[in-house]
Amino acid sequence: MEACTQKASAVVGLQWGDEGKGKLVDLLAPQFDAVVRYNGGANAGHSVVVAGERYSLHLVPSGILSPGVFAVVGNGVVVDPERLLEEMKTLSDRGVDVSKLVVSDRAHVVMPYHKEEDALREELLSTSVSEKTESKGVIAAIGTTKRGIGPAYADKVQRATAIRIGDLLRPAILREKLTMICSMKNAIFAALRPDGHTAFDADAVADEMIALGEQLRPMIKDTAYLLDDVRKAGGTILFEGANATMLDVDHGTFPYVTSSNSSALGMGPGTGVPPQCIGRIIGVVKAYSTRVGGGPMPTELFDSVGDEIRVRGREFGTTTGRPRRVGWLDLVQLKYAAMISGATELCITLLDVLSGEDELKLAVAYDMPEGRTDRFVADGYALVDAKPVYETMAGFSQDITGARTFDELPAEAKAYIKRVEEFVGVRVGIVSVGPDREQTIIRD
Numbered sequence: 001m002e003a004c005t006q007k008a009s010a011v012v013g014l015q016w017g018d019e020g021k022g023k024l025v026d027l028l029a030p031q032f033d034a035v036v037r038y039n040g041g042a043n044a045g046h047s048v049v050v051a052g053e054r055y056s057l058h059l060v061p062s063g064i065l066s067p068g069v070f071a072v073v074g075n076g077v078v079v080d081p082e083r084l085l086e087e088m089k090t091l092s093d094r095g096v097d098v099s100k101l102v103v104s105d106r107a108h109v110v111m112p113y114h115k116e117e118d119a120l121r122e123e124l125l126s127t128s129v130s131e132k133t134e135s136k137g138v139i140a141a142i143g144t145t146k147r148g149i150g151p152a153y154a155d156k157v158q159r160a161t162a163i164r165i166g167d168l169l170r171p172a173i174l175r176e177k178l179t180m181i182c183s184m185k186n187a188i189f190a191a192l193r194p195d196g197h198t199a200f201d202a203d204a205v206a207d208e209m210i211a212l213g214e215q216l217r218p219m220i221k222d223t224a225y226l227l228d229d230v231r232k233a234g235g236t237i238l239f240e241g242a243n244a245t246m247l248d249v250d251h252g253t254f255p256y257v258t259s260s261n262s263s264a265l266g267m268g269p270g271t272g273v274p275p276q277c278i279g280r281i282i283g284v285v286k287a288y289s290t291r292v293g294g295g296p297m298p299t300e301l302f303d304s305v306g307d308e309i310r311v312r313g314r315e316f317g318t319t320t321g322r323p324r325r326v327g328w329l330d331l332v333q334l335k336y337a338a339m340i341s342g343a344t345e346l347c348i349t350l351l352d353v354l355s356g357e358d359e360l361k362l363a364v365a366y367d368m369p370e371g372r373t374d375r376f377v378a379d380g381y382a383l384v385d386a387k388p389v390y391e392t393m394a395g396f397s398q399d400i401t402g403a404r405t406f407d408e409l410p411a412e413a414k415a416y417i418k419r420v421e422e423f424v425g426v427r428v429g430i431v432s433v434g435p436d437r438e439q440t441i442i443r444d
């Protein structure tokens with residue numbers, strides 16, 4: 001196989017999502033020929049501010065805001081066609097050119113019954129689990145985004161009950177498949193909700209999906225070949241991670257995770273680009289921690305400091321509007337995530353939000369029932385027992401949103417960044433001090 005002359009780059013979250021990946025992708029996208037999503041679906045929420053205008057993207061890669069760059073929805077993404085079309089329309093109405101958007105024919109479709117199943121399972125989990133069984137390890141609810149992500153990925157692995165984007169273009173086969181699938185789904189729903197469930201009508205679902213497929217037809221492609229063509233022509237690729245490393249189904253805080261490989265490890269299977277073609281991996285990390293939904297978060301704050309950071313950082317979900325849980329930066333977790341995602345460089349975001357705190361805390365170890373450790377515990381049940389061991393650093397009070405070089409930052413902010421680099425062992429190459437493209441410090 002020919003060598004990869006132009007290595008691809010990647011932007012991936014190193015916490016529990018919402019690290020500000022969208023802004024970074026948007027900033028870097030003009031240097032690339034294709035920006036590619038490889039995992040997740042409409043559970044992701046990337047906010048990008050361009051010239052004072054805020055865009056909220058869920059399924060469309062953030063690269064769409066850079067004219068002339070392919071915005072590729074890879075095979076590893078689960079696509080809700082209705083939401084994708086809605087998002088494209090909103091972007092077009094605001095003058096964004098969406099003609100370079102391409103969707104893999106092998107991406108799986110989030111069907112109406114997936115969304116219902118997601119909501120129903122969450123409801124059943126939260127109502128059927130007593131406090132007693134929960135303490136034995138039975139989870140109450142994952143706190144999903146209810147976008148149908150888990151059930152769509154479950155059907156992908158199940159195979160016979162899966163629908164891929166390419167299937168939407170084969171009406172006769174799709175109709176036949178949906179007859180079988182809807183009868184199975186209806187039986188499951190009837191069992192899960194014995195007090196009544198509106199059955200899915202296979203023909204109605206097929207009509208809706210065929211119509212949506214027709215609208216998507218021009219952008220449905222074999223994106224593995226498209227990306228290979230880009231590379232062979234000397235072009236460059238930027239991967240846009242969605243969700244984040246700690247939500248990775250294999251390496252995150254299972255079972256409180258999403259259903260895809262949302263660390264950098266998902267890039268190959270989610271796009272068809274081989275691993276040796278991937279070079280620079282920028283791990284994005286907030287200057288503090290946040291998490292949406294259930295699951296342990298060792299450094300979570302329940303006091304007024306947490307509330308202040310939540311308000312200053314506008315920590316309310318882009319996808320669901322839920323208030324995010326807020327905590328101090330957890331270096332044990334960050335170092336682990338940098339290891340799993342193979343970060344070659346870090347980008348610290350929302351540093352400006354910490355301005356005003358007298359002191360800043362960093363978790364450097366955990367006290368576990370077995371003793372002290374500096375290793376992350378990648379298990380949602382065991383991590384509950386982790387008590388963070390903090391190091392305290394001086395805070396800063398200056399407004400840093402106008403800083404454009406590292407040297408313009410207050411000494412305390414520089415010391416904080418240097419401590420992160422030292423602990424994690426990866427250089428901080430980029431610092432974001434505000435939502436706008438311009439509010440970014442690129443270090444030499």
Ligand code: IMP
Pocket residue numbers: 016017018043044045142143144145146147148149150242243244247256257258259292293294
């Ligand atoms: P799901 O991906 O909707 O199944 O949700 C599983 C868990 O991942 C929940 O705790 C969600 O809140 C969380 N999650 C999924 N996507 C994101 C994201 O993009 N940002 C933050 N949390 C997310």
